[in-house]
Amino acid sequence: MSRLRSATCVAALMLLALGLVIGHVHSYTEVSPIDELQHLDYLIRAGDGHLVGLGDLFAQQSLRLETCHRLDAEFDAKVPSCVTDATIQLDPVTFQELGFNTAAIHPPTYYVIDGLLARGIAATLPVKDDSLTNGRVAGAIWLMAAVGALWLLLRELGANRILASALIAITISAPTVLFAAATINTDGTSLLCGSLLVWAVVRWERGRLPLWVVLAATALCAGTKVTNLIGVAVVVLYLLIRCNWSSIRSTSTSNRTSADTSTVAATSGGSGNDHRSSPSGVIERLKAFCWSNRRRLLPVLWTSVVAVVVSGIWQVVAQSIATVPGADIPMTQRYTVTSFPMSQFIGSWRQTFDPLFGPYLPAFLRTDLVILTSGLTALLLVVLVIVAMVRSPKGSRQRALACASLGAAAIAGPAIVLFNFGFQSVYVEIPFRYALVAVPALVASAVAVLRGRWSSALTAGFAVISVASVGIAFG
Numbered sequence: 001m002s003r004l005r006s007a008t009c010v011a012a013l014m015l016l017a018l019g020l021v022i023g024h025v026h027s028y029t030e031v032s033p034i035d036e037l038q039h040l041d042y043l044i045r046a047g048d049g050h051l052v053g054l055g056d057l058f059a060q061q062s063l064r065l066e067t068c069h070r071l072d073a074e075f076d077a078k079v080p081s082c083v084t085d086a087t088i089q090l091d092p093v094t095f096q097e098l099g100f101n102t103a104a105i106h107p108p109t110y111y112v113i114d115g116l117l118a119r120g121i122a123a124t125l126p127v128k129d130d131s132l133t134n135g136r137v138a139g140a141i142w143l144m145a146a147v148g149a150l151w152l153l154l155r156e157l158g159a160n161r162i163l164a165s166a167l168i169a170i171t172i173s174a175p176t177v178l179f180a181a182a183t184i185n186t187d188g189t190s191l192l193c194g195s196l197l198v199w200a201v202v203r204w205e206r207g208r209l210p211l212w213v214v215l216a217a218t219a220l221c222a223g224t225k226v227t228n229l230i231g232v233a234v235v236v237l238y239l240l241i242r243c244n245w246s247s248i249r250s251t252s253t254s255n256r257t258s259a260d261t262s263t264v265a266a267t268s269g270g271s272g273n274d275h276r277s278s279p280s281g282v283i284e285r286l287k288a289f290c291w292s293n294r295r296r297l298l299p300v301l302w303t304s305v306v307a308v309v310v311s312g313i314w315q316v317v318a319q320s321i322a323t324v325p326g327a328d329i330p331m332t333q334r335y336t337v338t339s340f341p342m343s344q345f346i347g348s349w350r351q352t353f354d355p356l357f358g359p360y361l362p363a364f365l366r367t368d369l370v371i372l373t374s375g376l377t378a379l380l381l382v383v384l385v386i387v388a389m390v391r392s393p394k395g396s397r398q399r400a401l402a403c404a405s406l407g408a409a410a411i412a413g414p415a416i417v418l419f420n421f422g423f424q425s426v427y428v429e430i431p432f433r434y435a436l437v438a439v440p441a442l443v444a445s446a447v448a449v450l451r452g453r454w455s456s457a458l459t460a461g462f463a464v465i466s467v468a469s470v471g472i473a474f475g
Contacts, residue, residue: 047115
């Protein structure tokens with residue numbers, strides 16, 4: 001009976017995710033300004049078995065779709081009128097980014113999967129052959145899968161069915177998450193990747209899941225979008241924090257034993273010199289730390305290796321199929337800087353610290369109720385995680401996860417700025433959505449302070465308001 005109730009909750013939440021995506025797709029027909037033309041073009045090509053390389057221009061099918069759907073940006077004034085005739089050749093240079101597909105930097109995993117799903121939708125459902133619409137509807141599959149993974153994570157960390165259902169409903173109805181899932185965008189993979197990876201690590205830590213599942217989830221993160229590696233940073237920090245607290249407990253016990261030994265030595269006239277601060281003592285402590293925490297350090301090592309290898313392989317492939325150097329791409333030239341952007345680097349932590357904050361909303365979602373609920377959701381998530389970090393017992397999984405998720409979200413912005421400048425000499429203002437992969441860990445951390453009956457009830461009430469606000473906007 002318990003499993004049946006859980007399955008019913010998950011099924012209802014998946015239907016909610018499907019309904020939210022379809023409602024968003026129905027209400028938002030324009031091409032998103034968040035690089036959707038680039039992602040659409042990649043999806044169409046990947047569906048045909050082709051990769052996109054640096055220097056590739058938009059395909060004609062993609063351009064025709066934008067001329068008819070229009071672009072949700074001021075640049076739309078420069079986009080030609082609707083063209084459906086396949087014999088008419090459009091000039092890619094007249095479109096955004098001078099016609100260059102800037103999505104070439106991303107691995108093809110998302111585009112291949114979403115492209116196949118879009119074709120399946122077109123072949124089995126009574127819908128028109130529109131790659132943009134079908135690709136967006138396919139995003140519901142990613143969000144529905146994320147619902148299942150997030151359910152497993154929240155239940156693993158002690159959330160009851162009502163609380164888990166409410167938190168998931170709030171998360172998937174958050175405009176930033178919904179927009180990523182309901183448009184063609186690699187950010188739509190973030191919620192699934194983050195949920196799977198954190199769940200796998202927590203289950204592995206309890207001895208209920210083999211390490212290869214953790215490594216597979218890591219490979220999925222690295223193989224969908226480079227910023228999904230923030231999710232890898234979350235679990236690495238989590239495991240290191242757990243190692244540190246474990247060592248502190250061991251050290252405290254050892255110190256008490258050493259103090260007793262020193263007292264005995266002093267009483268008997270022996271030497272009480274402490275050699276632990278010497279270089280050899282530091283090395284010995286480091287060895288002892290690694291040995292005593294070898295079980296948790298093993299996934300730290302292997303997840304890092306898998307992330308680097310998968311990302312490295314794609315970079316090699318991307319360079320091999322590039323037709324022009326990255327420095328010659330118009331977008332790269334537009335953001336090139338001659339000196340390190342120190343002031344932007346210092347403030348960039350804020351750009352990923354609160355990933356549910358979305359400065360951009362489609363016109364139909366710019367209602368007072370949506371703006372209020374989405375703003376409260378973004379704010380309360382961070383506040384709840386901070387409270388969980390303070391109130392959870394020292395050494396607990398809840399406190400470690402809260403510290404790790406907030407820490408990874410805070411350092412993600414500066415890390416990306418450093419990466420972009422170091423490899424391309426560019427500075428781009430980091431979008432909040434880049435840290436969406438950390439949202440599952442943040443939501444899971446909040447469970448620690450919401451387990452009570454009244455807290456669960458209030459969370460469920462807010463979930464109803466959050467979902468209703470978006471549903472009304474679909475109106």
